[in-house]
Amino acid sequence: MAQLSSVIGSILRDIISAQHEANLYSLSLSENYGKDGKVRDFQLPGVFISDMELDLKYGVISSNENQEQFNIKFNKFRKFVRTLCDEAAKTAITSVVSTVLDSDIERDEEDKVFFQRLKKEADLSREFHKFLFLNMRNSFVSNLHEAVDTKTGEVNVDVVVKRLMETVTKKFLGDSDLYRLFEGKKGKELREQAESNARTAIDGLVRKSSEDSNFKRIKVFPQLDVAVTADELSKMPEDAIHSFRLKFSPTTCNITELEEDEDLADFNMK
Structure with missing residues (x-):
């Protein structure tokens, strides 16, 4: 499941990164507007991503190799x-x-x-x-x-x-x-x-x-890999493909409180 987690993490990272960059751009506009007293209080646009749902397709591939663990009874x-x-x-x-x-x-x-x-x-x-x-x-x-x-x-x-x-x-x-x-x-x-x-x-x-x-006890675990790319999924039977639904909502943040070098980690998800 590590590969699937990596894909989900990449998608969420890109979404929050896009929101962050948009808000930083809005902040830079605020500084430019502030130079002219006539538009100092001009309402700036903000970017907010509401609740989202993602459906990800993945398939489980069974390996011919098994992993063994053992201990002493x-x-x-x-x-x-x-x-x-x-x-x-x-x-x-x-x-x-x-x-x-x-x-x-x-x-x-x-x-x-x-x-x-x-x-x-x-x-x-x-x-x-x-x-x-x-x-x-x-x-x-x-x-x-x-x-x-x-x-x-x-x-x-x-x-x-x-x-x-x-x-x-x-x-x-x-x-x-x-x-x-x-x-x-x-x-x-x-x-x-x-x-x-x-x-x-x-x-x-x-x-x-x-x-x-x-007095050796052996436990055998099957090796499983997760396929997530379109090319991998196209080669698999339908009954081997599963869906993973992810629902999340990024927290709101006031862009006037941001610093330009602020890390994306400040944009936490619920």
Whole structure:
């Protein structure tokens, strides 16, 4: 519609310009008449354009090209992340517990008791799973957009795995109550093995969950052009041509109050 607006603006500009120039000419006559005292009060002509109506013909031309806009469905992605964190917490607990209990590290039974309880006691396992899940989910709160490719809508697997593993490292393997289990050379090796196994398991989970997931929303808008010239309209079918009726009335203005360098913008339209 920009072309149609341009045509309308051009017509209105020409009309008001004509009125303005006529009034300026009348003003110049006033100055000439004023030199002769006998015709000083001679009534000058003025130009006033009353209400007008214009009917403009225009046609809409459809282009073969479409314009696309897209964004990310973050509400859906948040739900995906929530579900993923729930599964990742379970996966991490299972992997770490298995690594520790299956290891041959020589430690007091008390040093392994937490992992034994996680395996056997459903209530403790459920509570610790909830704790780990909440911390994983919170790791995505402030920078959720980094976890999804804003151009393709695909999951940034490496970013997601990194966030999840940071939680496992800090909130699980880095717990101060596990210090004795992971102290010394053997303990350090066990901790590194537990972290590696958890990372492998979580990486596999994220990649599998992300295979068919895409969070890109695409909107398609048809491209339309407006034809206004006689040549363009003559080539179009009658049912494709529309009429635009414009009614306006320029405001009146006393020409004796005008300055010669006054801008056309002073002649406003209602």
